Amino acid sequence: MFELVSKGGRIKVASHGEDLDGLFSASLIMFVHPENLSVHFTAPYEIKGSGETFDLVLDLPPPSGGAIMLVDHHESNLSLLDRVRYPILKPNYPSTARLLHDLLVRWEPSVEEFSSTLDLVDKTDTGDLDLPSALFTAAVRRIFKRRRSYLSKVARDLLARTPTSGEDLVKLPSLRGEIELIEREYGDRIEDLLSLRGGDALLVQMKVLPSYLVPVVQLAARKYRFFGTITTGSDGALRLSLRSRDDSPITALEVAERLGGGGHRNAAGALIMPSKMEDLISMIGSFMELELITL
Ligand SMILES: [Mn+2]
Numbered sequence: 001m002f003e004l005v006s007k008g009g010r011i012k013v014a015s016h017g018e019d020l021d022g023l024f025s026a027s028l029i030m031f032v033h034p035e036n037l038s039v040h041f042t043a044p045y046e047i048k049g050s051g052e053t054f055d056l057v058l059d060l061p062p063p064s065g066g067a068i069m070l071v072d073h074h075e076s077n078l079s080l081l082d083r084v085r086y087p088i089l090k091p092n093y094p095s096t097a098r099l100l101h102d103l104l105v106r107w108e109p110s111v112e113e114f115s116s117t118l119d120l121v122d123k124t125d126t127g128d129l130d131l132p133s134a135l136f137t138a139a140v141r142r143i144f145k146r147r148r149s150y151l152s153k154v155a156r157d158l159l160a161r162t163p164t165s166g167e168d169l170v171k172l173p174s175l176r177g178e179i180e181l182i183e184r185e186y187g188d189r190i191e192d193l194l195s196l197r198g199g200d201a202l203l204v205q206m207k208v209l210p211s212y213l214v215p216v217v218q219l220a221a222r223k224y225r226f227f228g229t230i231t232t233g234s235d236g237a238l239r240l241s242l243r244s245r246d247d248s249p250i251t252a253l254e255v256a257e258r259l260g261g262g263g264h265r266n267a268a269g270a271l272i273m274p275s276k277m278e279d280l281i282s283m284i285g286s287f288m289e290l291e292l293i294t295l
Helices: 020-032 075-083 096-104 109-125 131-146 148-161 166-170 176-194 211-223 252-258 274-285
Strands: 011-016 037-042 054-058 067-072 084-089 199-205 224-232 238-244 262-264 267-272 290-294
Touching: 011 020, 020 037, 020 054, 020 096, 020 109, 020 131, 020 148, 037 148, 067 075, 067 096, 075 084, 096 109, 109 131, 109 166, 131 148, 131 166, 131 176, 131 211, 176 211, 199 211, 199 274, 211 224, 211 238, 224 252, 238 252, 238 274, 252 262, 252 267, 252 274, 267 274, 274 290
Parallel strands: 011 037, 011 054, 054 067, 067 084, 199 224, 199 290
Antiparallel strands: 224 238, 238 267, 262 267
8 A cells, every 4th residue: 555655756745734743744754755755734724625636645634636545543534535545544543643653664664763752742642742842832833834844844853853752842953943932932921821820711812922822821721620722813713722621510522512613522622703702701601610811
């Protein structure tokens, strides 16, 4: 099946450009097929409706233009497999990079040397972030928004450094400048946020903080039974990202679904019009004490 990458011809790959799983999946392909490769970093909301065609799609929904092969672990993409000639989608995998590694290793045993980084990828992709890995994800998202072709450099850095911790990630030479910039500009606010006492429910409306900092803001989530971030899209709609703990009287998914969104039980999201904010506040407020802050 890996004729696709082994045949030596030009291959066109799309991977998720907003997190470590997508980047490291791209890194593994760069390792096994270094020549004649074009990697496009994109996001689910961009590629899903795209008429473009790819040879290989990683950690993303397949485009409506179709793909030869898909390697992915998102259950939500199962309904789109008719767009792919050879789909490999395993929702039980914690990361796409691990699935890709397991497929590649049979054919190219030397990918084994990157297995120490896979534990870190699994951890970050299942939402288990520490401050350094959250800062890494924020930096990647900032680059994705501004100059995404630079992400190839970060992907190559991951191969060269084989990071095994969040500390390793923020030390990647290609990211140092970006991380320092974020810390300089927002370090104080981040520190305030992370020293919050915790409680029942907290919603953070991000007005001054840019939306790429959501992964960092969400570090405060574990101190609350219910937690959400609210960012404003360019079209004026509000993007909610919700988290709940098992001791919350209402799950993130229940709230998201009532607002037309979806996701997982304790991590879900929705896109709402600003006029729906009242509904959101009264819905959560009817179950527990709710704090709302703007940052
Ligand atoms: Mn993933």
